[in-house]
Amino acid sequence: MKKTGLIFVAILLSFLIIGCGQDASSTVDKEIVIKLSHVSSPGSARDLGAHKVKEIVEAETEGRVKVDVYPSSQLGGQRDQVEGVQSGNIEMVVVPTAYLGGTQPLITLLDTPFFLPPDLDDLKELYSSDAIRALLDTTEEVGIKTLSIWHTGYMQYSANRPILKPDDLKGLKVRVMASPILFEQAKTFGADGITMDFSETYSALQSRAIDGQENPIDTIFDMKFHEVQSDISLTTHGTLDQLFLVNQKWFESLDADIQAAIIKGVEEGQKVTVDSTYEAIERAKGIILSEGVNIHEVTPEQRTVFEEDAKPIIEFARNHFGEQGKKLFNDIEAEIKRITGK
Template identity: 40%
Template sequence: MKIALNVTTALGLALAAGATFAPDANAQQVLKIAHILPAGDPRDLGARKLEELIEADDTCDLDVQVYPSGQLGMFNDINEGVQFGSIEMSVMPASYIVGTEPLFGVFDLPFFWPADADKLNELQHGPAMEKLGATMANHNMVLLDVWRTGYKQWTANRPLKALPDYDGLVARVMPSPVLAEQQKALGLTPVTMPFPETYSALQSGAIDAQENPNPTSWNMKFHEVQSHLTMTNHGTLDQVILVNKPFWDGLSDECRTAIEAAMPSANELTFSETMKQEDEAMADFAKAGLTVVELTEEERNALRDAILPTVRQFYVETNGEEGEAIVGAFEAEMED
């Protein structure tokens, strides 16, 4: 209290004397990168790679600071921080952007995206994604990149190979209306909850199932409280890299170039580490006695045909002509 009082008093005296205060023009700009995953997660390693490469670039003087594990808040806090400028950059699943920009729900369409990782990467850096990314300017943000972090699988205490297997189960869902519609189409009851609470909810039986890439399920130790992993490859959980627009626009050309040049290496590292952890996860699942269920092509196609048209229609009806244009643009690129 005494220090605060003295500072306040000094400030008042200075103002009374006609002093002016201005930011130090020579102060180094700070680029804070926030995410909620623990240190060492592939997404964290990608952020660290950005830090390394940007700070090594002699043309750009930025102090890059990575904040993992929700140190700057959870998803909503980080998203609002980037939107309003208290955080410069974020790494987060596209599903958490839907509350800000509903068109990003296209990321959550089930059985929609290419199963080949290279084709997916090409699609995520093509004209349709550029069109989608441009909508973030309406929210004071810029989409810089999309990082691949694996295909989603289901865990439960029974195999989930066909539509009747899902009927009546309660499943955790991220706050995306498209994902909620997907779960309803499967016959699930979707429940939104903070991700850190998912383990205890599965353990207690409050929920029955959850969907995530295997490295995420492994890092969260869901194999300790679930008996079956069904390899559906039904969706992606890819990360969008967003930056505050005024911050981005205020950077020098050299710094924007340095950040853009660092993105491909960070993207590739994130993906390679994800694949490495996929192998480690599957080995640990086997040791833990988790039953891994593989789908035949016919079984996977049957699930796709049962739910994709319904969920696609929901996305278009929710987003109107813009939604139809976005999903149509991605479909056109996939057909080429």
């Protein structure tokens, strides 16, 4: 009887060991599924960049990681996505800098008009600098890691009249993203800054609830804003740049090789996004002009007037976020002067 009992215990233990081994193996082999969210339409520059991330991460990890891309605000608006990545409900998002205003306001320093270099090569050099990395690293204070900044074009104004000098904005209701600096920009130029979800902007322009908005030309085209606006003015007053954000705790829990695959994917996605943006801008310009919308060049003399009137906004940005913000701003400004020689 005693011998029979020992045999039974041995058999039971062997089953437990096999079961535990199977559990451990299934945990190791379990596919990791990553949600990557953005608000742009399928086929847009941002979407093409996101799909490049998907392609590289899945290839580099040989099927251990699957990336599901959610375009067109499927997982919520821009603010929802920032909250989602902060909470860990969404692993990765691509959102404009302005939408960090309620989470890490320092990031909105990048929204300062007539501050960043208007030359793309200069801007790329700036974005690879230690000064910009120091700013991007501040998102880790709120549990979000910024892997990269994706440039998606320079801001241009659209309205039902040309915007060739600051006075042309006076009295207009202009949709801006929810950034304190962008509200200050509108106020300084005499406009009324209105914030609303990106998806609501077309109907607001159509109904004349707002008079104008600011975006790169390819975005204006993708969102069909040119259908309800008669004029686009090439003010190049700011940038629409995206932050590639991940939940910090989640990212740091990943194996080093998976982290490396994601970083590689994000770097390649950034290149695809920039190249696709400028191809799309040239394509959009031609179509918009053919549909009877006016595109106005801003002369160097007109730009100088804008830059002069924007000086109070630059000082607002420099001083709005305390000593930490001032140091970050001054370091970026010094880097811009080094790069541009101005």
